[in-house]
Amino acid sequence: MKARRITPFTYVSYGATDILGAGAVGVTGAWLLYFYTTFCGLTAIEAATIFAVARVVDAIASPLIGFISDNFGGTAIGRRFGRRRSFLLISVFLLPCFALMWVSGQSFWYYLLTYIFFDFVYAAVLIPYETLASEMTSDYKQKAKFAGARLLFGQAASLLAGVLPGRIVDFMGKDDANTFLYLGLIFSGLFMIAVLLTWSQSWERDRTGEPPEAPRRGNPILNLYGDLWSTLKIRTFRIHLGMYLSGYIAMDVFNAVFAYFVVFALGSSMVLASNLLGTVAFGQFFGVMAAISLCLTLQPAPTYRLAIVLCGAGITSLLAIYLVKPSDLNWWLYGAIALAGLGRGGLAYIPWNLYNYMGDIDEVITGKRRDGTIAGVMTFVRKAAQALAVMSVGAVLEWSGFAAKAATQSQATNFVIVCVLIGGTLTLMVTGFAVSTGLSLNNKTHAVLSSVVSRLKAGESEFSESDKQTVERLTGWTFSALWGRGPLNRSTRWTR
Incomplete structure (x- = not known):
């Protein structure tokens, strides 16, 4: 089958779904804990519990979705709409559930169930979506462009997630909880449009002529989790996860505590916090564009380290601003935040650029494509990382004596907020x-x-020998154990 032509519109259509991927993370990461503790009457511990329970459910759901999407091509729906793309089409009609999370005045159980349900729908879209770049091309540069397209859309969604609440507050008043309901409704509509566009303009690799996979013996559930564990035995994937988790958890911690830092530690307003988060996303947008180019010249690892230096400089500047409290505070804040955002663009782009090549490295080890399994691990890790960050912030705030619905906080609580924002992110x-x-x-x-x-x-x-050494360093396995000759288990020799 002749390869399909990839046009600029193909990149745009593919990237659109990261409005859901980054937009949902941006909105929930920056505002959900604040919404729960400020407008819903939940304690910080109750809010953290919601994220914890959802991760337990997700530990089963995300890997299962990845496994099913790898094997969905044998079903009637999978043959008609694609083993990956079918999930996108079905999920379009479930995405309005995002707005249900933002209804104030409900019980703890309401917020728990609505969060878990959206979390499941999110995984049902993102896991198959993350495999599509590898389905649509095997070219290194085209994969980098696909990653760039999705991250640019993601940064645009993050920008909207940052500034939109402030605009709604300006219109409705700072004490109106419906601010967040309208935010949820707007994003629900954007999510549906984006996913439908990606579904309509994407395709999957022609699998004609590929030999059918041999039936597997043993317990299918144990096989499933064995596959997931086996991905961690790939050297580059482990390094990739380390970079991914360090950068993204740092950004999640920053997002989760930043509104508290502005409102309480600096004694300013939610509108300013919203505007600053929008500035971060604006800086990230340009950071992603710069990282796309640098990854093809300077290469991924040095670009990632440069991004860390820039982001770290911006965050360190926030500490100086807090200590000095200059008279023109807002302008200094915007400058520091813009610098941090520029670095965050690289931290956001590079791991997802690297992800597009993980299936290629896995293929040389196993002799087969397991993109869905790898995507399941990635999505679970991503959501677990965000939940861990928000849970940790919630627990630390509770420990520091944070008072829900209070206009001000104690000096000790404000000090803890600053320590988490600066020390936590820099350490990661x-x-x-x-x-x-x-x-x-x-x-x-x-x-x-x-x-x-x-x-x-x-x-x-x-x-x-040169080719062998290159592949061994990428995989972490001896060359004789590659191409399915050494099953991913303890009996196979590793090179390191």
Whole structure:
């Protein structure tokens, strides 16, 4: 089958669904804890419990969705609409549930159930979606552009998530809880349009001629979680997860506590917090554009470290502003936030750019494509990371004596807010900097990997020592154990 032509509109249509991916994370990460504790009467611990319970459910749901999407092509629906794309089409009609999360005055159980249900729908879209770039192309540069397109849309959604609440507050008043309901309704509509656009303009790899997978013995549930665990035995995937978690948890902690920092520690307003979060997203937008270019020249790992330096400088500036409290406070805040946002663009883009190549590295080990399984791990880790960040912030706020619905907080609570915002984010980013030094994936090593896979498919068995060493460093396995010859278990030898 002839490869389909990828046009600029293809990139735009693909990237649109990250309005859901980043938009939902941006809105919930920045505002949901604040909404629960300020307008719903929940304690910080009750709010944190919602995120904790949802992650337990997600530990089952996300891997299962990834596994099902890998095997959905054999069903009538999968053959008609695609094993990945079917999930997008079905989920479009469930996405309005996002607005239900933002209804004030309900019980703890209402908020728990609405959050869990949306979390499930989110996974049902994002896990299959994350495999589509690898389904649509195998070219290194095209995959980088797909990653760039989705992150640009994601940053636009984050910008909207930051500034829109402030605009609604200006219109409705700072004490009206319906601010967040309208926010949820607007984003629900955007999510539906974006996912439908991606579904209509995407496609999946032609699998004609691929041999059917042999039936697997043993308990299917144990096999499922065995597959998930096996992805962590891939060296580059482990490094990728370390970079991903360090950067994204740092951003999640920042988002979760930033509104508290502005409103309570600096004694300002929710409108200013909203405007500053919008400025962060604006900076991230340009940071993503810069990172797309740098990843193809400077390469991913050095670009990631440069992003950490920029973001760290902006966050450190916030500490100086808090201590000095200059008379023109707002302007200093906007400058620091813009610098942090520029660095955050790189932290947001690079892990998702790297993700598009994880299926290629896994294929040289297993001899098959497990993009859905890898996507299931990624989505679970992403949501678990955000929940861990928000839960931790909630627990620390409760420990510090945070008073729900209070106009001001104690000096001790404000000090803790500052420590979490500055110390927590910087510690995580330093960890990511260190982890990135072990990454060897770039356009040259990926070209070697692609060549080796093609030659293995053609039945070749002789390879140069240079090619072997490159692939071994990417996979973490001895070359003799690759291409399905060494099952992913303890009996197989690792190179490191």
